[in-house]
Amino acid sequence: MSASRPENVHQARLLRLLRDEGPRSRAELGDVVHLSRSKLAVELDRLAELGLVETAGLAASRGGRRSSVVRLAPGLRFVAFDIGATSIDVAVTNGELEVLGHVSEDCDVRQGATVVLDRALDLLGKLRDEGLLPSVHGTGIGVPGPVSFRDGMPVVPPIMPGWDRFPVRDAISQELGCPVRVDNDVNIMALGELHAGLASGVDDFLLVKIGTGIGCGIVAGGAIHRGVSGSAGDIGHIRVDEAGPMCACGNTGCLEAYFGGAALARDATAAARDGSSPQLALLLADRAELTARDVAEAAAAGDAVAVRLVREGGRNVGQVLAGLVSFFNPGLVIVAGGVAGLGHTLLAEIRGVVYRRSPPLATGNLPIVLSELAGQAGVIGAARLISDHVFTDA
Amino acid sequence: MSASRPENVHQARLLRLLRDEGPRSRAELGDVVHLSRSKLAVELDRLAELGLVETAGLAASRGGRRSSVVRLAPGLRFVAFDIGATSIDVAVTNGELEVLGHVSEDCDVRQGATVVLDRALDLLGKLRDEGLLPSVHGTGIGVPGPVSFRDGMPVVPPIMPGWDRFPVRDAISQELGCPVRVDNDVNIMALGELHAGLASGVDDFLLVKIGTGIGCGIVAGGAIHRGVSGSAGDIGHIRVDEAGPMCACGNTGCLEAYFGGAALARDATAAARDGSSPQLALLLADRAELTARDVAEAAAAGDAVAVRLVREGGRNVGQVLAGLVSFFNPGLVIVAGGVAGLGHTLLAEIRGVVYRRSPPLATGNLPIVLSELAGQAGVIGAARLISDHVFTDA
Numbered sequence: 001m002s003a004s005r006p007e008n009v010h011q012a013r014l015l016r017l018l019r020d021e022g023p024r025s026r027a028e029l030g031d032v033v034h035l036s037r038s039k040l041a042v043e044l045d046r047l048a049e050l051g052l053v054e055t056a057g058l059a060a061s062r063g064g065r066r067s068s069v070v071r072l073a074p075g076l077r078f079v080a081f082d083i084g085a086t087s088i089d090v091a092v093t094n095g096e097l098e099v100l101g102h103v104s105e106d107c108d109v110r111q112g113a114t115v116v117l118d119r120a121l122d123l124l125g126k127l128r129d130e131g132l133l134p135s136v137h138g139t140g141i142g143v144p145g146p147v148s149f150r151d152g153m154p155v156v157p158p159i160m161p162g163w164d165r166f167p168v169r170d171a172i173s174q175e176l177g178c179p180v181r182v183d184n185d186v187n188i189m190a191l192g193e194l195h196a197g198l199a200s201g202v203d204d205f206l207l208v209k210i211g212t213g214i215g216c217g218i219v220a221g222g223a224i225h226r227g228v229s230g231s232a233g234d235i236g237h238i239r240v241d242e243a244g245p246m247c248a249c250g251n252t253g254c255l256e257a258y259f260g261g262a263a264l265a266r267d268a269t270a271a272a273r274d275g276s277s278p279q280l281a282l283l284l285a286d287r288a289e290l291t292a293r294d295v296a297e298a299a300a301a302g303d304a305v306a307v308r309l310v311r312e313g314g315r316n317v318g319q320v321l322a323g324l325v326s327f328f329n330p331g332l333v334i335v336a337g338g339v340a341g342l343g344h345t346l347l348a349e350i351r352g353v354v355y356r357r358s359p360p361l362a363t364g365n366l367p368i369v370l371s372e373l374a375g376q377a378g379v380i381g382a383a384r385l386i387s388d389h390v391f392t393d394a
Numbered sequence: 395m396s397a398s399r400p401e402n403v404h405q406a407r408l409l410r411l412l413r414d415e416g417p418r419s420r421a422e423l424g425d426v427v428h429l430s431r432s433k434l435a436v437e438l439d440r441l442a443e444l445g446l447v448e449t450a451g452l453a454a455s456r457g458g459r460r461s462s463v464v465r466l467a468p469g470l471r472f473v474a475f476d477i478g479a480t481s482i483d484v485a486v487t488n489g490e491l492e493v494l495g496h497v498s499e500d501c502d503v504r505q506g507a508t509v510v511l512d513r514a515l516d517l518l519g520k521l522r523d524e525g526l527l528p529s530v531h532g533t534g535i536g537v538p539g540p541v542s543f544r545d546g547m548p549v550v551p552p553i554m555p556g557w558d559r560f561p562v563r564d565a566i567s568q569e570l571g572c573p574v575r576v577d578n579d580v581n582i583m584a585l586g587e588l589h590a591g592l593a594s595g596v597d598d599f600l601l602v603k604i605g606t607g608i609g610c611g612i613v614a615g616g617a618i619h620r621g622v623s624g625s626a627g628d629i630g631h632i633r634v635d636e637a638g639p640m641c642a643c644g645n646t647g648c649l650e651a652y653f654g655g656a657a658l659a660r661d662a663t664a665a666a667r668d669g670s671s672p673q674l675a676l677l678l679a680d681r682a683e684l685t686a687r688d689v690a691e692a693a694a695a696g697d698a699v700a701v702r703l704v705r706e707g708g709r710n711v712g713q714v715l716a717g718l719v720s721f722f723n724p725g726l727v728i729v730a731g732g733v734a735g736l737g738h739t740l741l742a743e744i745r746g747v748v749y750r751r752s753p754p755l756a757t758g759n760l761p762i763v764l765s766e767l768a769g770q771a772g773v774i775g776a777a778r779l780i781s782d783h784v785f786t787d788a
Contacts, residue, residue: 227723329621
């Protein structure tokens with residue numbers, strides 16, 4: 001099916017307002033969009049004809065005649081695919097981007113585009129079988145690598161063999177018969193935080209994702225800053241110390257060579273093997289390799305080596321972030337991703353370095369916080385991405 | 395006098411178009427702004443009544459009736475003050491931001507706001523005496539420190555004692571009877587490059603100014619990114635190496651502790667005194683202290699120590715810039731400021747580090763160049779800043 005789109009800028013504004021603020025009376029909408037009563041009625045009638053909004057009873061009186069309440073059509077549906085290095089999340093939202101259904105499973109992105117996207121469509125089928133998908137107005141997709149936003153495809157993604165220039169947008173658009181937009185996973189998380197998280201209403205902020213690797217979503221002036229080739233926020237290979245460890249990229253001393261899920265697994269396994277951490281050795285006896293979660297467990301149990309790994313990692317993230325805060329002067333920094341599960345010890349170290357190293361004017365009023373959206377930032381952000389497109393006049 | 399302003403968004407667009415593109419026929423203007431012939435005539439007539447545009451003869455025929463040429467009123471004047479750490483530049487431009495007169499003199503910003511601004515007004519008086527200032531439609535001002543753009547005043551500027559929260563905008567607005575906008579010196583240089591320099595038409599770029607200190611102007615999506623407290627681009631205190639020299643800010647290893655005019659003067663003087671550089675010793679014999687210009691002279695004469703100072707400086711700038719390129723993914727980097735006079739040796743080192751350390755996707759198509767506007771970027775940018783304000787509907 002082909003979904004309807006607003007016909008002009010007034011209709012687009014009304015749709016975004018109803019998406020972000022929920023149902024509103026005609027009087028309230030008129031106050032915000034500065035349209036005359038009659039002009040507003042014309043636009044709302046047209047949106048109703050297009051199946052995008054509906055009238056839902058009368059609002060409380062504001063003194064005069066009671067005004068009817070308008071809301072987005074309850075049948076509006078957006079689909080969100082959040083494809084990570086080792087997982088797929090698929091969700092369905094309504095027009096207000098409330099998550100109606102969300103399924104997730106482990107999946108190795110290195111299996112290539114065809115296998116992974118087929119798997120995502122299978123998972124979507126489950127949600128459809130539950131009756132959650134009467135229609136599809138658009139699909140937003142995040143992938144763990146750089147994306148040409150204009151072309152809707154990954155470009156030379158380092159950890160996604162088989163995905164380079166695969167036409168993700170066009171393939172899924174053809175499959176689902178709806179508009180599709182593709183972006184990298186960190187950008188969609190930032191959009192999720194902007195829509196429903198701690199960054200709601202913050203125009204300039206950074207979302208630092210610490211997962212297997214480390215990336216940054218940049219919101220400038222209320223919109224994602226993607227850079228000229230879509231690689232903005234690729235901070236995992238910023239230098240911490242030239243004399244540091246060798247990185248998979250061929251340089252030395254990159255942030256990811258020091259920290260992130262992969263580096264942490266490496267260091268924890270070494271500490272388990274060389275006997276310096278009895279706690280980590282105990283955990284390693286049970287499984288083939290250690291993960292960030294094991295380090296969190298050992299640290300919580302008071303293991304000194306695990307605590308040191310978390311602290312050193314936080315300091316290195318903090319060093320890089322201090323430079324970015326000096327440069328960008330954000331109003332908020334959100335730390336998210338699997339390794340952010342290391343929690344407040346990690347956060348305390350990051351804060352310590354940033355508050356000490358960045359200019360006082362940049363940090364005087366700068367919260368550095370952990371995400372509160374847990375695993376939902378990505379899918380909410382993917383839905384936000386496509387809804388921004390669908391709720392724009394064609 | 396109080397200057398006229400456009401009354402609606404169409405008039406504002408027409409004025410900016412005539413500013414950026416120069417005189418245009420009515421037919422050409424109609425093509426660009428998508429207004430009907432009659433609607434366009436109404437808006438242009440109104441702009442002529444406001445004294446902002448005038449008709450100037452007939453354009454070449456495009457096949458039908460000859461269309462008249464429209465241009466900005468030739469009497470439009472913008473004033474630009476570019477206040478540096480050790481200099482003042484004052485210029486007058488026409489509506490197209492062509493510099494009609496430009497005077498410059500040495501001036502220590504540490505004399506405080508009243509003394510320095512009085513001096514700028516005196517210099518403006520010279521240009522007025524030459525008949526360059528029949529009217530003033532607005533004044534743009536750059537100062538060498540962080541600025542609250544909203545309040546039009548410097549905020550805790552480290553090298554500007556006596557300027558903290560001085561109401562620069564309101565004081566000059568009252569003095570000259572025109573709208574005034576204030577920004578930091580690096581941002582106005584970036585605007586100058588956007589308007590008339592190598593960044594013309596580039597939406598995302600960085601302007602790195604290497605003067606006494608080091609700062610960065612950031613253009614994102616065609617507009618200056620100032621950050622939430624106006625300190626964006628304050629890159630002089632980004633860490634190069636924790637074990638590096640002490641910086642005036644109290645931290646160690648900041649970029650400015652390694653390089654910039656002040657660090658270069660320090661290192662050159664030391665090399666002259668300890669006998670390691672005969673060439674620099676010769677120059678020091680003539681004067682009280684050495685400057686970046688002396689290092690450039692010694693390097694050009696083949697002095698090994700001077701060449702080494704320039705190269706090491708370039709490498710350190712390159713290390714910081716490589717991180718910013720990874721993060722921001724700009725389409726262009728322009729290097730400017732007094733120390734950029736060190737020229738291609740400096741540039742080669744910066745390029746070497748950035749091209750090696752930033753991700754290939756970010757550098758594949760990234761020019762890193764020296765400014766070609768010489769000393770005019772600041773005043774053109776200041777004029778651009780105020781013209782953007784004046785050419786906006788009120």
